[in-house]
Amino acid sequence: MDSIKNSKTKSPNTSLSCYHCGELCPQSDISIGDKYFCCNGCKLVYELLKENDLCAYYSLSQAPGTPPAEAGIHSRFSYLDEESLCRQLLTYSDHTISKISFKIPAIHCSSCIWLLENLYRVDAGITESKVNFLRRELRLTFLNDKTSLRKIVETLASIGYEPEINLASVKKEVQKSADKELYLQIGVAGFAFGNIMLLSFPQYLAGDQTIDRTFLSFFGYLSIFLALPVLFYSSMGYFRSALNSLKQKAINMDVPVSLGILTLFIRSVFHILAGEGTGYMDSFTALVFLLLIGKLFQKKTYDSLSFDRDYRSYFPLSVARREQDSESIVPLEKLRVGDRMILRYKELIPADSVLIKGTTLIDYSFVTGESTAVEKKSGDLLYAGGMNAGGRVEMDVVKEVSQSYLTQLWNDDAFSKSSGPGKINELSNRISRYFTFAVLLIATLAAFYWLPGNISLALNAFTAVLIVACPCALALSTPFTLGNTLRIFGKNKFYLKNASVIEAMAMISTIIFDKTGTLTRSTGQEMRFIPATPDSGKLSADEIVFVRSLVRESTHPLSQRLYAALPIVNTLPVSNFTEIPGQGLSGFVSDNELRIGSARFIDRPLEIDASRTASQVMLEINGIYRGHFNLSNQYRAGIWWMIEELGKRFNIQMLSGDNETERPLLTPVFEGDQSLLFNQSPYDKLAHIKKLQKKSENVLMVGDGLNDAGALRQSNVGISLSENINNFTPASDGIIDADHFAWLPRYLKFSRISIRIITISFIISFIYNIVGLFFAVQGTLSPLIAAILMPASSLTVVFFTIGTTTLIGKKLGLRT
Amino acid sequence: MSAMFFLILASLLVALGFLIAFLWAVRSGQFEDKYTPKIRMLFDDHGKAADKDVNLSKSKEN
Numbered sequence: 001m002d003s004i005k006n007s008k009t010k011s012p013n014t015s016l017s018c019y020h021c022g023e024l025c026p027q028s029d030i031s032i033g034d035k036y037f038c039c040n041g042c043k044l045v046y047e048l049l050k051e052n053d054l055c056a057y058y059s060l061s062q063a064p065g066t067p068p069a070e071a072g073i074h075s076r077f078s079y080l081d082e083e084s085l086c087r088q089l090l091t092y093s094d095h096t097i098s099k100i101s102f103k104i105p106a107i108h109c110s111s112c113i114w115l116l117e118n119l120y121r122v123d124a125g126i127t128e129s130k131v132n133f134l135r136r137e138l139r140l141t142f143l144n145d146k147t148s149l150r151k152i153v154e155t156l157a158s159i160g161y162e163p164e165i166n167l168a169s170v171k172k173e174v175q176k177s178a179d180k181e182l183y184l185q186i187g188v189a190g191f192a193f194g195n196i197m198l199l200s201f202p203q204y205l206a207g208d209q210t211i212d213r214t215f216l217s218f219f220g221y222l223s224i225f226l227a228l229p230v231l232f233y234s235s236m237g238y239f240r241s242a243l244n245s246l247k248q249k250a251i252n253m254d255v256p257v258s259l260g261i262l263t264l265f266i267r268s269v270f271h272i273l274a275g276e277g278t279g280y281m282d283s284f285t286a287l288v289f290l291l292l293i294g295k296l297f298q299k300k301t302y303d304s305l306s307f308d309r310d311y312r313s314y315f316p317l318s319v320a321r322r323e324q325d326s327e328s329i330v331p332l333e334k335l336r337v338g339d340r341m342i343l344r345y346k347e348l349i350p351a352d353s354v355l356i357k358g359t360t361l362i363d364y365s366f367v368t369g370e371s372t373a374v375e376k377k378s379g380d381l382l383y384a385g386g387m388n389a390g391g392r393v394e395m396d397v398v399k400e401v402s403q404s405y406l407t408q409l410w411n412d413d414a415f416s417k418s419s420g421p422g423k424i425n426e427l428s429n430r431i432s433r434y435f436t437f438a439v440l441l442i443a444t445l446a447a448f449y450w451l452p453g454n455i456s457l458a459l460n461a462f463t464a465v466l467i468v469a470c471p472c473a474l475a476l477s478t479p480f481t482l483g484n485t486l487r488i489f490g491k492n493k494f495y496l497k498n499a500s501v502i503e504a505m506a507m508i509s510t511i512i513f514d515k516t517g518t519l520t521r522s523t524g525q526e527m528r529f530i531p532a533t534p535d536s537g538k539l540s541a542d543e544i545v546f547v548r549s550l551v552r553e554s555t556h557p558l559s560q561r562l563y564a565a566l567p568i569v570n571t572l573p574v575s576n577f578t579e580i581p582g583q584g585l586s587g588f589v590s591d592n593e594l595r596i597g598s599a600r601f602i603d604r605p606l607e608i609d610a611s612r613t614a615s616q617v618m619l620e621i622n623g624i625y626r627g628h629f630n631l632s633n634q635y636r637a638g639i640w641w642m643i644e645e646l647g648k649r650f651n652i653q654m655l656s657g658d659n660e661t662e663r664p665l666l667t668p669v670f671e672g673d674q675s676l677l678f679n680q681s682p683y684d685k686l687a688h689i690k691k692l693q694k695k696s697e698n699v700l701m702v703g704d705g706l707n708d709a710g711a712l713r714q715s716n717v718g719i720s721l722s723e724n725i726n727n728f729t730p731a732s733d734g735i736i737d738a739d740h741f742a743w744l745p746r747y748l749k750f751s752r753i754s755i756r757i758i759t760i761s762f763i764i765s766f767i768y769n770i771v772g773l774f775f776a777v778q779g780t781l782s783p784l785i786a787a788i789l790m791p792a793s794s795l796t797v798v799f800f801t802i803g804t805t806t807l808i809g810k811k812l813g814l815r816t
Numbered sequence: 817m818s819a820m821f822f823l824i825l826a827s828l829l830v831a832l833g834f835l836i837a838f839l840w841a842v843r844s845g846q847f848e849d850k851y852t853p854k855i856r857m858l859f860d861d862h863g864k865a866a867d868k869d870v871n872l873s874k875s876k877e878n
Contacts, residue, residue, distance in 0.1 A: 113852060
């Protein structure tokens with residue numbers, strides 16, 4: 001939510017930009033020498049770095065910094081003194097040293113890497129720090145007696161690199177070993193493939209000449225020896241997956257693949273034992289090698305993405321609890337019913353509770369999508385998930401964290417989509433069943449045809465069919481097409497969780513949008529000042545300063561929006577500031593009395609405006625009504641065109657948690673009675689999507705906040721919109737960058753084309769199979785033909801899929 | 817001809833050496849991050865004097 005202030009506005013003709021973060025400097029009095037800063041925070045960081053001789057940070061890239069968190073650095077992390085919590089966070093700890101790995105979203109350039117890897121100069125207790133740029137990760141080793149976790153986190157936060165610490169990061173499991181194993185498997189397979197190929201060549205090149213028997217058997221035994229690790233190590237994943245699918249009485253693509261490579265190996269062993277050369281060992285290892293490369297390609301494309309988040313990601317780790325006269329910080333798990341918590345401005349309510357002391361505004365936009373904060377008095381029940389938008393309040397916990405409204409919502413079965421295999425029946429797996437039976441049938445028929453006369457020929461034909469029909473090209477076409485599609489999407493700021501989402505996207509029939517934050521922008525709203533009478537004129541420079549100074553003091557969402565929308569000018573101190581929550585504010589700025597607020601607060605009738613799409617804020621200076629501000633919910637650029645474009649093909653709807661004020665504006669765009677629904681709770685949204693799915697609609701939902709998370713999970717494809725990819729996203733199938741939102745039709749078209757490309761590459765590999773079968777059924781499939789045909793079919797498919805997806809991506813105007 | 821057996825085994829041994837080197841590289845985590853190291857190597861020496869050099873050379877450019 002601070003992104004209003006943090007968003008980097010780079011305009012070329014500005015006189016002063018912050019030396020630290022590159023932001024415009026509103027005032028020129030924060031400076032050191034010839035270096036200017038936008039705020040004291042940035043200046044502090046500069047001073048800290050200068051003190052520690054770390055100024056090379058600024059020479060590596062221009063204005064690389066991020067403004068540090070404004071306040072409360074020293075109280076906010078006190079929970080890190082809690083030892084049980086530290087133990088959960090640390091990856092390793094003994095008496096002298098501890099290791100920890102942080103996720104730091106602010107890492108964005110080479111300067112960041114340099115600074116974070118030189119942290120030991122700021123904090124002598126740190127012995128080693130290493131950045132993984134792509135994962136936005138910082139790994140630290142520190143001495144327990146010289147520094148502490150809390151101190152390190154505070155240091156990081158004070159230089160603008162606040163790490164992400166929440167319950168999800170505590171419970172996260174590391175699963176890097178799977179990646180490593182794939183590399184090892186590829187290494188082994190590639191090694192065996194190269195060497196066996198070398199050993200097979202004499203036989204292929206010999207032509208009519210006969211090769212010495214001792215050589216042949218030597219090459220053969222050596223090949224078996226080299227192929228064994230490939231069979232027992234590299235191809236293990238395929239056997240395991242095939243067995244699993246058979247156990248579930250299903251046939252996936254790995255079943256015919258396993259059958260093929262197993263037959264290849266066994267028949268080659270017989271070949272070699274009979275002294276006939278190296279058999280098909282080269283084809284065997286080549287296939288396993290190629291298959292694994294395909295797997296790696298698929299894996300790599302979504303390596304850097306992880307967005308399986310649940311409610312734990314949003315909740316803080318700890319909360320302040322009142323104990324008689326003092327307050328202490330307790331981890332959420334230790335929070336019990338009856339405890340009294342203290343919540344400050346912008347803190348999230350972690351458990352359902354009753355407000356005890358104070359009046360405040362609670363922003364439920366996280367849960368309901370309603371953008372206006374609700375006023376709450378003492379005695380009111382507050383649901384978890386709301387954010388305190390007012391001052392400090394105290395509340396009594398009435399339900400434990402795990403039983404709160406929000407967590408219950410999350411743990412509800414309806415909210416947990418059955419993910420993983422089986423969600424959609426993958427195209428290749430549907431085919432593989434028929435494929436496997438067809439291959440077995442052809443193999444048996446061929447065997448029976450030869451059986452009466454020649455048993456060895458029958459056996460030869462049977463195994464040859466299994467070998468040549470090994471659907472490696474089939475198995476490769478899906479990962480390469482979808483992998484490349486994922487890669488292209490990623491380059492165009494559209495990130496998908498996995499490849500099966502593309503298939504789901506190709507089958508979409510209904511598209512549902514959320515309004516607040518999705519169709520409208522959450523930042524940068526349009527602000528217009530309308531004077532009381534035409535001749536009273538625009539706001540003078542002084543008046544802007546007054547207004548900006550006053551609204552700065554308030555935390556009401558409208559005040560904050562006004563503050564962000566006003567020109568950046570110096571602010572002045574305010575005296576006699578009073579705020580009536582939900583109504584307005586008043587105060588004196590350089591002896592002028594200002595009153596800003598709702599029509600009721602100023603005691604004026606609401607101005608009639610042509611567009612009812614805006615909130616009005618009235619302004620009164622020295623008792624005279626000066627005019628009002630119109631703060632509109634601005635719709636994102638290009639969305640009307642986009643909705644019209646999508647409407648040609650899909651059924652378009654909108655679900656909003658907001659009230660109906662904007663219905664007149666939206667009605668012409670969304671056709672049909674059921675297509676515009678307002679006042680929708682998270683449950684309503686979920687139920688609506690379920691209803692559509694019962695009518696066998698395939699639903700794509702685009703949303704942004706936590707309030708959409710349930711609907712996103714229920715829909716066939718849930719896409720969350722993000723202004724800042726590194727920031728925050730609810731659990732979803734994909735993340736779309738807000739600036740590229742209007743490209744949605746293009747993305748959908750591209751995924752449909754990708755699926756078509758897979759189908760075509762299936763046909764190509766079938767053609768190869770038929771050629772191979774022609775030799776196989778006659779029992780004349782020599783190792784040489786196999787060694788040419790099988791890799792050739794795989795490579796053709798690989799080049800075809802990658803080439804066409806890239807080409808068509810370019811044609812659609814995507815970056816490839 | 818027995819030289820052939822020897823040569824083949826010797827070449828295999830060399831190849832095996834490379835395989836082991838690869839396995840070691842994977843296990844020691846060299847494939848985990850393929851982006852950061854190439855940036856890291858461009859940083860000048862981590863000594864304090866080096867920072868001043870960096871600043872100096874920068875100011876000269878400007």
